[in-house]
Amino acid sequence: MAVACTTLDEVRENIDRLDQQIVTLLAERGRFVSQAAHFKKDTDEVKAPQRVEQVVAKVRALSDVVGANPEVT
Template sequence: MHFSAIEDVRKHIDQIDIELVKIITQRAECVKAAARFKTDHSAVRAPDRVQQVIDKVRATASTTGLPEVIIEKTYRAMIDAFIDYEIEQHDGLQQDKN
């Protein structure tokens, strides 16, 4: 990519951010759906699954030229936020059952 001004770069970043939010929203919908299948908070945290996701995105990053550390830090932060969200969803479902 070639940009002639910082404003062009920022505009492009803004467009990417809009797309990222849309995709993260789709991920949130999946997380919400997954909460229905989890039996407890331990199942929500699923450290083995977290590591599988990290390993996959690191491998993908390496094929695109993105430093693996950037994607790992990004995904760990995102996964932590989604775990909190999924626990809230799971707890809400449990209350509905009672």
């Protein structure tokens, strides 16, 4: 939902609101990543470079779909 701000303070308030949501979601994601490590047998499985590449490709594609900068996301 696009919000048309009329002041710089409104822009900053919306950025702060989004930052709160982003950080909360990243923390939730991190907890799932930690859980995934418990299912792996050794450090090589934890590193999982192929899975990392899959995730990066997925996020880059999603960035394109939603109009985000893939280099940033």
